[in-house]
C-alpha cells in the first residue's frame with residue numbers, strides 16, 4: 001500500500017507524527033507537503049493528495065489541517081474519494097468497515113498526538129466489510145456520476 005500524505009501549516013506537526021507512525025507500521029508513503037510552517041492554503045495540498053487517490057496513483061490518503069474540515073471539503077469533491085474526518089478510533093474503524101473510506105482526515109489543532117496515532121493505526125489496519133455496504137457505495141458512485149437514483153425502498 002502507498003499512502004499520499006499532505007497538510008497545511010496547521011497540520012505540519014501532526015504530519016510529522018503520522019510519518020513516524022507510517023514508518024513504524026512499515027507503510028510506504030509519498031509526502032505531498034507542505035514542508036514548512038509558512039502559511040499556505042489547504043486546498044492546494046488537499047487537491048494534490050485527493051487527485052493522487054482519485055487517479056489511483058496512491059492507494060490511500062491522509063490529510064491534515066487545523067480542524068480537518070477544510071481538507072474534508074476539498075477531498076470529497078474528487079471522484080472516487082471517500083474522505084472521513086475522524087476524532088476518535090470508533091469512527092475511523094467504521095469508516096473503513098462500512099464506508100471503505102480512502103482518505104483519513106485529521107484536525108491537527110483538535111486531536112492530540114497519541115489519540116491521532118490510535119485513530120490512524122486503526123484506520124490503516126481495518127478492511128472494508130463489503131456485502132450490503134458495497135451496494136451503498138454504488139449509490140454514492142451514481143450520485144457522483146450524476147445518474148438518477150431510483151428509490152427501491
Ligand code: RB5
Nearest residue numbers: 010065066067068069070
Ligand atoms: C488554517 O488557519 C485553518 O483555517 C486550516 O488549517 C483549516 O482548519 C481549515 O479548515
